[in-house]
Amino acid sequence: MNLTRTLLEDFILQSKAIGMDLEPFIDYKLLLIENVFQSRIHETISSSRFGKGLEIAEKDCVGRVRELSENADIVVLDSLGALTKTKNCVGSEALSKFDAIYSILAKSGCTSLILMDKRAHNQHQGFADYLVFGKIEMKFKEGLSNGKFVRHLSVAKMRATNLSGENVFFELTSSGIKMECHDP
Structure with missing residues (x-):
């Protein structure tokens, strides 16, 4: 499973460019790639159509990680900022979100790779270093x-x-x- 902001088509093109075609893995559901950025857009549009406001679209994706990790052996989160709204977190809220995601993946027995850029790492004082x-x-x-x-x-x-x-x-x-x- 890979949760990312990158388009599926880009993954396929990049994999073919290095001689590693991912399409058969995707076709046989051995690899799931979900564009979380597109999911957020869809949730925002759906919530505004049903008059629920944006709170439903602004929730983080911890529940989505739990749901998807139950049937995955390997999880790649690209990037952590795309998965959780850590930008607006205060105090230990960002640490709690990351800890929850990390714990869910560990309990599910998933091998996980979590990508985080330097800006996000510095913004949260390197909290992920203590958990991984x-x-x-x-x-x-x-x-x-x-x-x-x-x-x-x-x-x-x-x-x-x-x-x-x-x-x-x-x-x-x-x-x-x-x-x-x-x-x-």
Whole structure:
């Protein structure tokens, strides 16, 4: 299951571009991709038609995660901000929402990958770091030799694993991520 703001057609095109066609998995219902952004728009339109106001459309999707995770082995949330309205949360409300989502997925036995951009991470003081089993950061930094920006991955946290602390450098290409063996 993947809850995202990306269009299904984009997923299919991107998967074919890297030689990994997802259409058979979607056709056989082994992969479910739900555009939560479109779902919110649909809920807003429906609630205004039935005179219920926007409160029904503004509720977060914790219940949707519970419903979908019952029949899923792997869940990708892209991004957490698209799934919950953490932008307007005050105090520990954002932490409670994320904790609820994380707990539902763990209890369902789902392997989960939750994507969060740096802005959302900073906005909520890194609350997700305390709940998750692992954290992989994708960063940009200026290369010392050429002044160009380079991308690197670092594993900041992985429970029950010794971490080397070394960065892994990569390049984004039309066929996916290309790992580099050295600091560019």
